[in-house]
Amino acid sequence: MTADGRCAVIVGSGAWHVLRGEGGFVLGPGAPRPTPFGSSRPIFEAHLPGGRPVLLLTRHGERGYDVGAWAVNYRANLWALKDLGADLVLATCACGGIDPALAVGTFVLPHDLIDKTTRRPRTFFEASGLGVLRHAEPFCPAARKALAEALAEAGLPHVDAGVCVVTDGPRLETPAEIRAFAAEGATVVGMTLAPEFALARELEMCYAPLAWVVNPAEGVRDRPYRPDVLFEGMATEAEQASADAAAARVPAVLAAAVDRLAPDRSCHCRSAMQRYRDDGRIGDDFRTWVERPAP
Numbered sequence: 001m002t003a004d005g006r007c008a009v010i011v012g013s014g015a016w017h018v019l020r021g022e023g024g025f026v027l028g029p030g031a032p033r034p035t036p037f038g039s040s041r042p043i044f045e046a047h048l049p050g051g052r053p054v055l056l057l058t059r060h061g062e063r064g065y066d067v068g069a070w071a072v073n074y075r076a077n078l079w080a081l082k083d084l085g086a087d088l089v090l091a092t093c094a095c096g097g098i099d100p101a102l103a104v105g106t107f108v109l110p111h112d113l114i115d116k117t118t119r120r121p122r123t124f125f126e127a128s129g130l131g132v133l134r135h136a137e138p139f140c141p142a143a144r145k146a147l148a149e150a151l152a153e154a155g156l157p158h159v160d161a162g163v164c165v166v167t168d169g170p171r172l173e174t175p176a177e178i179r180a181f182a183a184e185g186a187t188v189v190g191m192t193l194a195p196e197f198a199l200a201r202e203l204e205m206c207y208a209p210l211a212w213v214v215n216p217a218e219g220v221r222d223r224p225y226r227p228d229v230l231f232e233g234m235a236t237e238a239e240q241a242s243a244d245a246a247a248a249r250v251p252a253v254l255a256a257a258v259d260r261l262a263p264d265r266s267c268h269c270r271s272a273m274q275r276y277r278d279d280g281r282i283g284d285d286f287r288t289w290v291e292r293p294a295p
């Protein structure tokens, strides 16, 4: 646990162009990092608008959707960021709007999550009984508050609460599934926040998503099928423009949020494993918390 850890940004789909766009991140050198769970995505030394250095990683690739949400090596990515000193992870997430009140382009700061994924390694501790951790607040409350203040200050449309349901993909959801998710309390749907959020908690990193709505979820709006466009027409051209405009604001919002986050922020994330430490089951170095597979 460090009081002056580094900040990491995980970039998801819908935000690739901000990697190289005007007002976006300034990318330095990057390289994949070996971990006990395989190789991470390339991790770049980058700068947010205003110059603050961050570690930057893309879930799906630097050019497009080359690695599907179902194929992301979440464990390697989180482990590598922790290994490089990150104690804060802000994760971007393009999502579908289940709550009909959420217009495309609206930013959402989920406070809770429903994990519907089934085929993804979801813990670092498969070989032990570690990791039975409380998730009353799945996302870091301090980071969520900073993001909310940054969005408010920028005058961007946003809601500072929501429930994100996470699906496996690759297919998108059916109308009946979306109705079921709505009945369970979900307000947005995405494919990547799980198991990412729980893996960050296992490594005692603060983790919070910055999500924005890129299309209404299936069945929420009547949309004709169009085989020639993204997601076969779930969003209108005007909505796609709104989603792109929101994505373009992401780097500045992240920068403003990080500026607001004190290194000594009061949250429980960075002592999530404390009882195991107190019991003597783990030491201070997280690298010793897992049994390394034979090479």
Ligand SMILES: [Zn+2]
Pocket: 140, 141, 142, 143, 205, 206, 207, 267, 268, 269, 270
């Ligand atoms: Zn935290």
